[in-house]
Amino acid sequence: MEQLNIEYNFTSESRSFCQDCDFLKSRCLCDTLKVIPNNVHLIVLQHPSESKHPLNTVRIMKKSFKEMTVLVGENFTSDLILNTLLCDPNNECALLYPGDEATVLNADAPKAQITHLILLDGTWRKAKKIFMLSHNLHTLPSIKLAPETTSDYRIRKAPSDQSLSTLEASTMALQYLEPTLDTSAAILSFQKMVDFQIKKMGREVYQTNYLDKKKD
Numbered sequence: 001m002e003q004l005n006i007e008y009n010f011t012s013e014s015r016s017f018c019q020d021c022d023f024l025k026s027r028c029l030c031d032t033l034k035v036i037p038n039n040v041h042l043i044v045l046q047h048p049s050e051s052k053h054p055l056n057t058v059r060i061m062k063k064s065f066k067e068m069t070v071l072v073g074e075n076f077t078s079d080l081i082l083n084t085l086l087c088d089p090n091n092e093c094a095l096l097y098p099g100d101e102a103t104v105l106n107a108d109a110p111k112a113q114i115t116h117l118i119l120l121d122g123t124w125r126k127a128k129k130i131f132m133l134s135h136n137l138h139t140l141p142s143i144k145l146a147p148e149t150t151s152d153y154r155i156r157k158a159p160s161d162q163s164l165s166t167l168e169a170s171t172m173a174l175q176y177l178e179p180t181l182d183t184s185a186a187i188l189s190f191q192k193m194v195d196f197q198i199k200k201m202g203r204e205v206y207q208t209n210y211l212d213k214k215k216d
Contacts, residue, residue: 034185047122057167075133102144
Protein backbone atom coordinates (compact mmCIF):
# COMPACT_ATOMS: atom_id res chain seq x y z
CA MET A 1 0.00 0.00 0.00
CA GLU A 2 2.85 2.37 0.80
CA GLN A 3 4.42 1.82 -2.62
CA LEU A 4 1.09 2.56 -4.29
CA ASN A 5 0.83 5.90 -2.47
CA ILE A 6 4.36 6.84 -3.46
CA GLU A 7 3.60 6.13 -7.10
CA TYR A 8 0.44 8.23 -7.20
CA ASN A 9 1.83 11.13 -5.17
CA PHE A 10 4.84 11.57 -7.42
CA THR A 11 4.75 15.17 -8.62
CA SER A 12 6.65 14.91 -11.92
CA GLU A 13 4.49 15.98 -14.87
CA SER A 14 5.38 12.76 -16.68
CA ARG A 15 3.87 10.72 -13.81
CA SER A 16 0.83 12.87 -13.02
CA PHE A 17 -2.59 11.41 -13.67
CA CYS A 18 -5.58 12.85 -15.49
CA GLN A 19 -8.41 13.31 -12.99
CA ASP A 20 -11.03 12.47 -15.60
CA CYS A 21 -9.77 9.26 -17.23
CA ASP A 22 -7.39 8.10 -14.43
CA PHE A 23 -4.60 7.45 -16.90
CA LEU A 24 -1.26 9.24 -17.03
CA LYS A 25 -1.61 12.72 -18.52
CA SER A 26 0.96 11.73 -21.12
CA ARG A 27 -1.43 8.92 -22.13
CA CYS A 28 -4.75 10.66 -21.55
CA LEU A 29 -7.74 8.95 -23.18
CA CYS A 30 -10.29 11.71 -22.66
CA ASP A 31 -10.62 12.58 -26.33
CA THR A 32 -11.90 9.08 -27.12
CA LEU A 33 -13.82 8.24 -23.94
CA LYS A 34 -17.58 8.51 -24.16
CA VAL A 35 -20.43 7.27 -21.96
CA ILE A 36 -22.11 4.28 -23.63
CA PRO A 37 -25.78 3.90 -22.60
CA ASN A 38 -25.89 0.10 -22.43
CA ASN A 39 -29.07 -1.57 -21.20
CA VAL A 40 -27.48 -4.94 -20.49
CA HIS A 41 -25.81 -4.46 -17.11
CA LEU A 42 -22.20 -5.67 -17.12
CA ILE A 43 -20.99 -7.42 -13.96
CA VAL A 44 -17.21 -7.86 -13.93
CA LEU A 45 -15.76 -10.33 -11.44
CA GLN A 46 -12.16 -9.19 -11.28
CA HIS A 47 -9.22 -11.13 -9.87
CA PRO A 48 -7.31 -9.03 -7.26
CA SER A 49 -4.04 -9.22 -9.21
CA GLU A 50 -5.76 -7.90 -12.33
CA SER A 51 -7.22 -4.90 -10.52
CA LYS A 52 -3.68 -3.63 -9.95
CA HIS A 53 -2.51 -4.05 -13.54
CA PRO A 54 -1.97 -0.61 -15.18
CA LEU A 55 -3.08 -1.88 -18.60
CA ASN A 56 -6.22 -3.60 -17.43
CA THR A 57 -9.09 -2.79 -19.79
CA VAL A 58 -11.70 -2.64 -17.00
CA ARG A 59 -10.26 0.79 -16.20
CA ILE A 60 -11.56 1.96 -19.58
CA MET A 61 -14.84 0.09 -19.19
CA LYS A 62 -15.62 1.84 -15.88
CA LYS A 63 -15.34 5.19 -17.67
CA SER A 64 -17.35 4.01 -20.67
CA PHE A 65 -20.34 1.85 -19.78
CA LYS A 66 -23.28 3.42 -17.98
CA GLU A 67 -24.57 0.15 -16.54
CA MET A 68 -21.66 -1.68 -14.91
CA THR A 69 -20.62 -3.24 -11.59
CA VAL A 70 -17.08 -4.38 -10.71
CA LEU A 71 -16.49 -6.84 -7.87
CA VAL A 72 -12.95 -7.85 -6.87
CA GLY A 73 -12.09 -11.26 -5.44
CA GLU A 74 -11.56 -14.96 -6.21
CA ASN A 75 -14.50 -16.72 -4.63
CA PHE A 76 -17.88 -15.01 -5.13
CA THR A 77 -20.03 -17.84 -3.77
CA SER A 78 -21.12 -15.77 -0.77
CA ASP A 79 -20.81 -12.32 -2.31
CA LEU A 80 -23.87 -10.36 -1.18
CA ILE A 81 -23.97 -7.95 -4.11
CA LEU A 82 -23.66 -10.69 -6.73
CA ASN A 83 -26.15 -13.01 -5.04
CA THR A 84 -28.67 -10.18 -4.69
CA LEU A 85 -28.47 -9.59 -8.43
CA LEU A 86 -28.68 -13.30 -9.21
CA CYS A 87 -31.71 -13.83 -6.97
CA ASP A 88 -33.72 -10.90 -8.30
CA PRO A 89 -36.60 -12.43 -10.35
CA ASN A 90 -36.55 -9.42 -12.65
CA ASN A 91 -32.98 -10.15 -13.74
CA GLU A 92 -32.02 -12.54 -16.52
CA CYS A 93 -28.35 -13.24 -15.81
CA ALA A 94 -25.87 -15.05 -18.03
CA LEU A 95 -22.17 -15.81 -17.80
CA LEU A 96 -19.76 -15.09 -20.65
CA TYR A 97 -17.49 -18.11 -20.31
CA PRO A 98 -16.29 -20.64 -22.92
CA GLY A 99 -17.60 -23.78 -21.25
CA ASP A 100 -18.66 -26.89 -23.14
CA GLU A 101 -22.35 -26.12 -22.61
CA ALA A 102 -22.11 -22.45 -23.57
CA THR A 103 -24.21 -21.10 -26.43
CA VAL A 104 -22.18 -19.47 -29.20
CA LEU A 105 -23.12 -15.86 -29.94
CA ASN A 106 -23.27 -15.25 -33.66
CA ALA A 107 -25.60 -13.78 -36.26
CA ASP A 108 -27.61 -17.01 -36.46
CA ALA A 109 -28.07 -17.44 -32.72
CA PRO A 110 -31.45 -16.50 -31.22
CA LYS A 111 -31.36 -13.19 -29.39
CA ALA A 112 -31.25 -13.99 -25.69
CA GLN A 113 -33.25 -11.84 -23.26
CA ILE A 114 -30.28 -11.12 -21.01
CA THR A 115 -30.43 -8.18 -18.60
CA HIS A 116 -27.15 -8.86 -16.74
CA LEU A 117 -23.99 -10.24 -18.31
CA ILE A 118 -21.23 -11.56 -16.02
CA LEU A 119 -17.61 -11.46 -17.17
CA LEU A 120 -14.49 -12.84 -15.47
CA ASP A 121 -11.50 -10.51 -15.55
CA GLY A 122 -8.04 -12.05 -15.22
CA THR A 123 -5.60 -14.28 -17.03
CA TRP A 124 -7.17 -17.47 -18.35
CA ARG A 125 -5.80 -19.43 -15.37
CA LYS A 126 -7.13 -16.91 -12.85
CA ALA A 127 -10.50 -16.54 -14.59
CA LYS A 128 -10.88 -20.31 -14.50
CA LYS A 129 -10.05 -20.28 -10.78
CA ILE A 130 -12.78 -17.68 -10.16
CA PHE A 131 -15.25 -19.90 -11.99
CA MET A 132 -14.26 -23.08 -10.18
CA LEU A 133 -14.42 -21.44 -6.73
CA SER A 134 -17.66 -19.48 -7.31
CA HIS A 135 -20.36 -22.15 -7.13
CA ASN A 136 -23.15 -19.65 -7.72
CA LEU A 137 -21.89 -19.27 -11.30
CA HIS A 138 -22.19 -22.95 -12.17
CA THR A 139 -25.97 -23.01 -12.63
CA LEU A 140 -26.13 -19.87 -14.77
CA PRO A 141 -26.77 -20.07 -18.51
CA SER A 142 -23.47 -19.44 -20.26
CA ILE A 143 -22.63 -17.90 -23.60
CA LYS A 144 -19.41 -17.64 -25.58
CA LEU A 145 -18.13 -15.74 -28.58
CA ALA A 146 -17.51 -17.36 -31.95
CA PRO A 147 -14.14 -19.20 -31.96
CA GLU A 148 -12.85 -17.17 -34.90
CA THR A 149 -13.06 -13.96 -32.85
CA THR A 150 -9.55 -12.51 -32.54
CA SER A 151 -8.01 -10.05 -30.12
CA ASP A 152 -6.21 -6.76 -30.74
CA TYR A 153 -4.69 -6.80 -27.24
CA ARG A 154 -1.17 -6.76 -28.68
CA ILE A 155 0.66 -5.71 -25.51
CA ARG A 156 -0.22 -8.63 -23.24
CA LYS A 157 0.76 -12.21 -23.89
CA ALA A 158 -2.06 -14.72 -24.19
CA PRO A 159 -2.46 -18.44 -24.93
CA SER A 160 -3.93 -17.69 -28.37
CA ASP A 161 -5.09 -14.91 -30.68
CA GLN A 162 -8.65 -15.72 -29.54
CA SER A 163 -7.88 -14.73 -25.93
CA LEU A 164 -9.82 -11.49 -25.70
CA SER A 165 -9.46 -8.68 -23.22
CA THR A 166 -12.49 -8.12 -21.00
CA LEU A 167 -13.31 -4.93 -22.88
CA GLU A 168 -13.18 -6.67 -26.26
CA ALA A 169 -15.30 -9.55 -25.00
CA SER A 170 -17.93 -7.22 -23.55
CA THR A 171 -18.23 -5.06 -26.67
CA MET A 172 -18.45 -8.10 -28.96
CA ALA A 173 -21.11 -9.70 -26.79
CA LEU A 174 -23.10 -6.45 -26.75
CA GLN A 175 -23.04 -6.38 -30.55
CA TYR A 176 -25.42 -9.36 -30.43
CA LEU A 177 -27.33 -8.51 -27.27
CA GLU A 178 -27.85 -4.83 -28.15
CA PRO A 179 -27.36 -4.55 -31.93
CA THR A 180 -28.11 -0.82 -32.07
CA LEU A 181 -25.67 0.10 -29.29
CA ASP A 182 -22.58 1.98 -30.45
CA THR A 183 -19.53 0.72 -28.51
CA SER A 184 -16.94 2.17 -30.89
CA ALA A 185 -15.75 4.80 -28.36
CA ALA A 186 -14.65 2.08 -25.92
CA ILE A 187 -12.78 0.27 -28.69
CA LEU A 188 -11.06 3.50 -29.77
CA SER A 189 -9.95 4.15 -26.19
CA PHE A 190 -8.67 0.59 -25.93
CA GLN A 191 -6.72 0.88 -29.18
CA LYS A 192 -5.27 4.21 -28.09
CA MET A 193 -4.08 2.68 -24.80
CA VAL A 194 -2.41 -0.14 -26.74
CA ASP A 195 -0.75 2.27 -29.17
CA PHE A 196 0.57 4.40 -26.30
CA GLN A 197 2.17 1.35 -24.69
CA ILE A 198 3.77 0.17 -27.93
CA LYS A 199 5.19 3.64 -28.50
CA LYS A 200 6.60 3.67 -24.97
CA MET A 201 8.34 0.29 -25.27
CA GLY A 202 9.59 0.98 -28.80
CA ARG A 203 8.94 -0.96 -31.98
CA GLU A 204 12.04 -3.16 -31.57
CA VAL A 205 11.06 -4.32 -28.08
CA TYR A 206 7.48 -4.86 -29.22
CA GLN A 207 8.65 -6.86 -32.23
CA THR A 208 10.95 -9.05 -30.14
CA ASN A 209 8.70 -9.68 -27.16
CA TYR A 210 5.29 -9.86 -28.81
CA LEU A 211 5.27 -10.24 -32.60
CA ASP A 212 8.19 -12.67 -32.80
CA LYS A 213 6.78 -14.75 -29.94
CA LYS A 214 3.71 -15.53 -32.03
CA LYS A 215 5.93 -17.13 -34.65
CA ASP A 216 7.53 -19.59 -32.19
